[in-house]
Amino acid sequence: MSRNPYGLPSLKMLKSFECAARCGSIKDAAAELFVTPGAVSHQVKALEQELGVQLFIRSHRAVELTPEGWVLKDALSRGFFDISRAIKSIQSRVDPNSVTIGATTAVSSLWLTPRISRFWRDHGEITINQHVRDRPFVRPVLLDLVIEYRISAPDEPHDVLFDDVLIPLCAPDFDRSGASELGDIAALPLIHLDAKETNWTSWQNWFDALNYNGELSTRHRVNNYTIALQLAKDGQGVVLGWQRLVAPLLDAGELIVLGRYRSAAPGRFYLIHAGIENNAQTALVRQWLINDID
Structure with missing residues (x-):
């Protein structure tokens, strides 16, 4: 009996290709798979070599699917979806x-x-x-x-679930003396969230909504909102807060509202x-x- 009755390339190759195709980026696929970009690129190139066709048109920052790549990506997405659905169905029977x-x-x-x-x-x-x-x-x-x-x-x-209001937050012992106007807040050490994969509203969005177009300071740039909140709790700067979301921190006194300015969050x-x-x-x-x- 054949050890590979379906005649398929290795699952690692297929998974790496599908992830890169869906993300449109070798780097983003590597982050999702918790491997290096080089590992993803190696698997995709090995798959192209085994199939004898080019699946991606590569550029500096992204990858674009060839017609053959689109055919394979669509088939793999449907297949992985069906596998996931079957697993979910089995799990629901085990623990309904x-x-x-x-x-x-x-x-x-x-x-x-x-x-x-x-x-x-x-x-x-x-x-x-x-x-x-x-x-x-x-x-x-x-x-x-x-x-x-x-x-x-x-x-x-x-x-x-809920709408929210965006407010500046800082630690109770943070030096906020004289921060009464938007320009004063903009000059404080602001903690910026750089997470392109999320829809979080940025400091720039917040100041734009309040019609302030001056310079914004920077203390830290992080890619995780929980880290941003922790830095603010540690007195390292001012973080933009979703008032209802961070209510436990406000109730516990770990963070306080800085100033009188607030704006409705553009998202829900x-x-x-x-x-x-x-x-x-x-x-x-x-x-x-x-x-x-x-």
């Missing part, structure tokens, strides 16, 4: 009372986890698993529920119910989260 929710680190720790604890007081029989990820969730989303902050509404079925927090098995347990958790908005 399990619900998996996707969220960023900040949303998980500040908003979702406290609510799950309250949910379990009345529904301890339902297992809630969290899939925490600070990069965008791959589409199609194969989780029961996903919480995302987005500037525009998602295409998937969804509910609006959405609850996407994109699960394959939209069962009664998922529906219960979804409705509970919607009703638990305070």
Whole structure:
């Protein structure tokens, strides 16, 4: 019997190619797969050599699919989707009372986890698993529920969890003397979030919304909102805060609001119910989260 009855290249080659094709970048694919860009590039080149065709047109910053690449990418995406759906179906049979929710680190720790604890007081029989990820969730989303902050509404079925207000935040002992006007805040050491994979609103967006067009200072540039909040708590600068999201930190006095300026967040927090098995347990958790908005 053939050791490879389907005549397929190695799964590592196919997975590397599919990820790079979906991301449009070798570098971004490497970050998703937790390997080096060189490793992804090696696997894709090996796949091209085995197939005898070019799958990518490579440029300095991105990759573009050839016609043959598009054919293979579409087939792999459908195949991986069907495999994931089958696995999800099997898992739901093993633990029918399990619900998996996707969220960023900040949303998980500040908003979702406290609510799950309250949910379990009345529904301890339902297992809630969290899939925490600070990069965008791959589409199609194969989780029961996903919480995302987005500037525009998602295409998937969804509910609006809440709108929010953006405010400057700092540690209680941070030197904020004289920071009464926008120009004063702009001159303070601002903590900037550089995460191109997210829809987080930036300091530049916030000042633009308040019609301020002066220079903005920089203290730290980070790629994770939880890290930005921690730097602010440590007194390292001023962070832009989503008032409802960071309410636990405000209530605990770990951060305080700096000044009187605030603006409505351009995005909303959405609850996407994109699960394959939209069962009664998922529906219960979804409705509970919607009703638990305070």
